Amino acid sequence: MRAKRKQKLYAILGLVTLAAMAVGLTLYALRSNINLFFSPVQIAEGKAPLERQIRAGGMVKKGSVARDPDSLAATFTVTDYVEDLEVRYRGILPDLFREGQGVVVMGELQPEGWLRADKVLAKHDENYMPPEVAQALKDAGYSPEDYQDKAAEVGERPAAED
């Protein structure tokens, strides 16, 4: 390689490295703002502002969903398996909303420590599984929460039993 080309190559690589460092430092400084939601632990630590629109995320705790039979109101607990957060919501829940499923809720944190949600989003995980396999797992006595672990295992098998 000629000296001039080498110099140019280093100049470009240097420029890209500097730009990468600038972007990296910016993202590091903004790291908490880039997170889409607060986890229950962060909320318990008081990191989330009160009575301002925030997003909180976690798993819907098993057995915590209570629906009002006369209205669309529902209460449930969002957990990250360390801390719990009570959520009260009035509206239509997404199709994928169920116990053990990840959710992101948008709403205002109340001083009493619960969250008044005005939107609930279901978070899908990276696992996919045919219904027959899910049914087979259910028949074999696995609970829905185990599906996600099992789905990952099913993915490792050379061919699905279909």
Add this chain to the structure above:
Amino acid sequence: MWAFLHKLGSPRSFYAITERWLPPLWLAAVALILVGGVWGLAFAPADYQQGNSFRIIYVHVPAAFLAQSIFVTMAVAGLVFMVWKIKLADMAAAMMAPLGAGMTFVALFSGAVWGVPTWGTWWQWDARLTSMLILLFLYIGVIALRGAFASRDGGARAASVLAMVGVINIPIIKFSVDWWYTLHQTASFSITEKPAMPASMWLPLLLMVLGFYAFFIAVTLTRTRSEILRRESSKRWVRELIEEGH
């Protein structure tokens, strides 16, 4: 190896060599996308939670793969053009940019369509979605910057620099779902890890991904060959080629 690459770097030899590559590439692209598409959309099992809407994966994931791969390829071509002054690299970069922008749009759009029934929203400013939107803007920027210069060389250099600097966004897209809390799930399908789904679901996806890559290479070669003829139209070998009736 180096001798072959040097030969490939000259527009005339490139034009002659790639002529034989095109038919198998186009055939592979069409066959893989056709088989993968029909298999994925009609025969693969539905997901136990999402039902049939999960089938968007067969377009979404290959499009998102290509959107990022094309940008990286464009940045490498920009580097080759800037350092070694190989004009062919710049021609290829210019020709692949619109396809990359299109694939980014397809990935964003199919993701939004999938998001409505699955998440309950078509858009959230989460790290994965936002960084992918920035990728679309970078593509548009690269294309616009190239056209904004009066001289072709100036536009080519500006587009190369933007592509090389913009490539920083690619690892951000890739790792956004691991670094931050996002609504978007982590990768279901990657080259390095076992897929998080059974073979009856990921085999058609694999065919689609390979088909999309074959399509990308075939489109880029075809377009670059036309661009060579356009830019070198005053050269003797091109005029001889036209007289021969090719």
